[in-house]
Amino acid sequence: MSDSDGKKTLGVRGSGPRSGSVKQSFSHGRTKSVVVETKRKRVVMPKPTGAKPEGGSAAPVGGDPKKRPAGITDAELERRMKALQAAKSREVEEAAAREAEEKARAAERERRRAEIEAKEREEKEREEALKAKAEEDARRLADEQAAKNAPPAPAADPAAAQAKEARGPARTTPARKETDTREADRAKPKGDTGDKRRSGKLTVSQALRGGEGGRQRSMASMKRQQERARRKAMGESQDREKVTRTVQLPEAITVSELANRMSERVAAVVKALMNNGMMVTQTQTIDQDTAELIIEEFGHKVQRVSDADVEQVIEQVQDDPKDLKPRAPIVTIMGHVDHGKTSILDAIRKARVVHGEAGGITQHIGAYQVETDGGSALTFLDTPGHAAFTSMRSRGAQVTDIVVLVVAADDAVMPQTIEAINHAKAAKVPMIVAINKIDKYEANPDKVRTDLLQHEIIVEKMSGDVQDVEVSATTGQGLPELLEAIALQSELLELKANADRPAQGAVIEAKLDVGRGPVATVLVQNGTLRQGDIFVVGEQWGKVRALENDKGARVKEAGPSVPVEVLGLNGTPEAGDVLNVVATEAQAREIAEYRQSAAKDKRAAAGAAVTLEQMMDKAKADESVAELPILVKADVQGSAEAIVQAMEKIGNEEVRVRVLHYGVGAITETDVGLAEASGAPVIGFNVRANASARQTANQKGVEIRYYSVIYDLVDDVKAAASGLLSAEVRENFIGYAEIKEVFKVSKVGNVAGCLITEGTAKRSAGVRLLRENVVIHEGTLKTLKRFKDEVASVPSGQECGMAFENYEDIRAGDVIEIFEREEVERTL
Missing domain, CATH: 3.40.50.300 (P-loop containing nucleotide triphosphate hydrolases)
Known part of the structure; x- marks a missing residue:
């Protein structure tokens, strides 16, 4: 822009409004283009460094040094200008990339919208075709039914039939169509506003607008309605035949599980229980008799089972002699x-x-x-x-x-x-x-x-x-x-076994190996134990991960009379447990859980079968008996069992050994904590404590003793238990004295003038006063004098003076018995 004299006027580049269009999206895939105005920001471009000033002479690259900020050199100014130009170029590139990304997103949205619309059209056409086919089938069936039930029609006029055929099918006039619509509306049930089913699959747009129209019927509901319509059109009965089931009923069962086993609705079972006077929820447990009444009320059969029936899967089948x-x-x-x-x-x-x-x-x-x-x-x-x-x-x-x-x-x-x-x-x-x-x-x-x-x-x-x-x-x-x-002896016994059956064996020994976990030495007695078999042994179960023979070599299977080490147990079994192979892991877990529960109940029943008087008597007896508590950890189950049995035999009516805990495997920090709380030593038989257990034992002062020979273990525990025994006190008589005369001394009391007739009298010894061979006092001497001097002892044949501690009833002719007490240690 310039004025009349050719000079440029002041203006802002790109500051005016500019028109444009934006595409606006609506639901159902509709779009609309809207014309909008956009305003551009004012961009102030700096003057180039190399531009000529109005004077016409070229400025230096660094600009006028007088107008330049203080301390800025030519090189620094040039570097800053280059950085500014690079930033501008990056902005232009980023703007171009954003524009390209927006275009790509718009194209993707258009493509998805087209796909959704195509799917909706396809689903709508398919639904209409299905609906038309269903209506055609229903109309045809109705026509056939009407044709069967209708009386034979009179003979039609051939001329009229030809005329009707010539006219073709009847045309539906607008008045006729309106009349049919009114009749259809009148035939609808009250409150029915039309078909509310969803057509085809649920799309994103339908889900978004689903909240506006309220809850809609599911596709499964529509299919059930169509099935009912088809059955009704074909004249089939709507009542389904009641299915009678045999329900396995345990001793206790929850309401929801009972409904599940009968294949009945939980609400119906709860209602039946309420009608019988039981207000229950679906999570509550009911007894076997009540559940049997409900099952019979619903028309099913009852088969009572108990928890012990889970072990029926391992019942032995009689082998065929062949x-x-x-x-x-x-x-x-x-x-x-x-x-x-x-x-x-x-x-x-x-x-x-x-x-x-x-x-x-x-x-x-x-x-x-x-x-x-x-x-x-x-x-x-x-x-x-x-x-x-x-x-x-x-x-x-x-x-x-x-x-x-x-x-x-x-x-x-x-x-x-x-x-x-x-x-x-x-x-x-x-x-x-x-x-x-x-x-x-x-x-x-x-x-x-x-x-x-x-x-x-x-x-x-x-x-x-x-x-x-x-x-x-x-x-x-x-x-x-x-x-x-x-x-020769084995030939006489004619030992035979069936190798083609699930294995059964006895656990000879069990241990907890650090690297391999629980390991059991099993002697297979029947069948063949193979790698991968699922088994239950005592209260434990597992899957055979590996088998090792007596030489330490891995084997794939073990037949009858073959000893193997089995790896893959979930816990250490008891030595002597029986191993049985089962079909599934679920059966093994169920049997193991039942056995654990039964063992726990048995222990609880044994503890509960004690009266209060018995508990009080036991507590009083325990108070008088000194106990030596110990913890035992051994390498194998059999050794731990043998040590516990040996400990139970140590002791008498005054002292006993109490095993607080015993187990298989290394000594752990938990064992040390239990020992510290009870003040007991930890005994390791062919095992050692891990690093954390050793550190904890040193900090808490818990004694850990290691043994490899059971003789030494039993001897040391017996010696420790002997230390709890009270020492035996023995009396050794050292002398006798006869009282000749009694003197009364001020500040001392009665003093006996005695003659030592046998042995020696000692100041530190104990004395008894005998009168006519009857003990009337036992105590200690207050003083022992020879003339006027206090002496430690007086030999036989000499006279001395004696005074008793806190006793003065002494007479001439009494005899004093002098003795010493000696403590002797006792052993078990």
């Missing part, structure tokens, strides 16, 4: 401690198991499988012989087929030998006597045979039916004959 195949015998080696049980097994296995046991004695049940020279397999169980392991020997006898009783030829029958004989008799298993240490000079096998006669064990050499073999684990003498005797 499926039974020979299996290896299970041989348990039993006997007294140090009679050579493990050494014989080592010689048979050609292994060195005994060197791996602490103290050279077996403290775990070991299960091994041995193959003889003849190719037959034998499964051996090695049991401990120590007195503390009674339950282990009993468990070994219960799962065995043959018992090998080891008796040392130089030691004959001992207490644990007798115990092993009783276990074998109780289990009703045949016995083979192995007379060991036959190579020793002092060996006397005939004495062993004679001693066994006292326990009704008559060996073959003495015309009995029990096999006996003289063996030596050191030289190997008699071992082939022992294996031959075992093979």
Whole structure:
């Protein structure tokens, strides 16, 4: 813009309004273009650095130094101008990118809107087609029904029929259409404003406007209506036949679960209960009798079940004799401690198991499988012989087929030998006597045979039916004959098992391994245990993650009479529990939970079956008995069980050992906390405390003692319990004195002039005053004088003066008995 004389006038670039259009979107996919005016911001552009001033001469690159801010050099000014230009170029690029993004979004919105509209048209056309087809089918069925029920029509005039056919179908006039509409409205039920169903799938636009029209019918409701219309048109009955179900009814059940098992509505079941006078909710539990009344009221059948029925899935099925195949015998080696049980097994296995046991004695049940020279397999169980392991020997006898009783030829029958004989008799298993240490000079096998006669064990050499073999684990003498005797006995037993069935076995030992978790040594008795099997054992369950044989090698399966270590349990089972394979994980979990609940109830019932008087008597008895509390952690379940049984035998009527807690696995911080609260030491048998437990024990002053031999553990606990016993007080008589005369001394009282007739009188000793051989006073001396001097003792034959502490009734002729008390420590 310029004026008449050619000079530029002052103006702002782009400051005026500018027209434009914006596309506005509405519901149902409609759009509308709206014309709007936009105002542009005033942009003030700085004057370029290199521009010529009005004078015409070019300014320096850095500008006029006089007009430049103080302290700004040419280079700094140039750098700032470049940064300004770069910022402007970035703004232009960002504006272009935003515009392109807006265009892309608009195009995407248009595409989605087109898709939605196309889907809506397609759904509408499909719905209309379905509706037309349904109406056509209904009209056709109605015409057919009317044709069947209508009387035969009179013969029509052929000429009239031809004329009607020539006219074609009747045309609907507007008046006729209006009349039909009025009749249809009149035929509608009152309050019906038309069809409110949704057509097709629910779209975004329909959902957005759904709140305006209120709640609408679902597609499922429309389908049910169409089905009812079709049935009505076809003349089918609307009443469905009542389905009678057999409902399994436990001892207690919730209302919602009862409705679910009957396939009835919960509201109907609640209503039925209310009609019977029970105001309940769907989460409340009702008893079995009430639930049976409701089930019969609804027309169903009742099958009463109990919680114990969950174990029916593991009930044993009788095996078909055709499926039974020979299996290896299970041989348990039993006997007294140090009679050579493990050494014989080592010689048979050609292994060195005994060197791996602490103290050279077996403290775990070991299960091994041995193959003889003849190719037959034998499964051996090695049991401990120590007195503390009674339950282990009993468990070994219960799962065995043959018992090998080891008796040392130089030691004959001992207490644990007798115990092993009783276990074998109780289990009703045949016995083979192995007379060991036959190579020793002092060996006397005939004495062993004679001693066994006292326990009704008559060996073959003495015309009995029990096999006996003289063996030596050191030289190997008699071992082939022992294996031959075992093979002969197993042939007589005709041992067979079915390998093609779910496995069943006995837990020989269980422990908690740090790296592998709970591990159970299982002896498979029936069936085949495979990797991946789901099983339940006692109160625990699991899935076989891995199987390891007695040599530590991984195996895929274990058949009858095969001992394996099972990994994959959710907890450590009790030694002696039975393992059963089940079909599903749900069954295993359900059985384990039932067994845990039953065990908890049993413990609670045992604790509750005590009267108040019994509790008071027990509390009084506990007050008079000193207790030594201890915590026991062992490497395996059998060892922990044996230690607890040994602790229960320690003590008498004055002191006893109380095991606060025992378990399997390493000593943890929780064990240390319990020990600190109860003031008890922690005993670790073949286990150690972890780092946090050691640190906590040092901080709280809890004693942790480690043992690997059960002898040492029992001896130390017995010594500690003996320390709680009160010391025994013994009296030693040291002298007698006879009172010759009584003197009355001021500030002292009566003083007896005595003659020491026997022994010695001591100032620190205790005295008794005897009158006619009857004790009338017992106490201590207040003074012991020889002439006028206080002395410590007076020997026999000399005279002295004595005065009693707090007693003055002394007479001439009385006898003074002088004695000393000595405390003697007692032991258990």
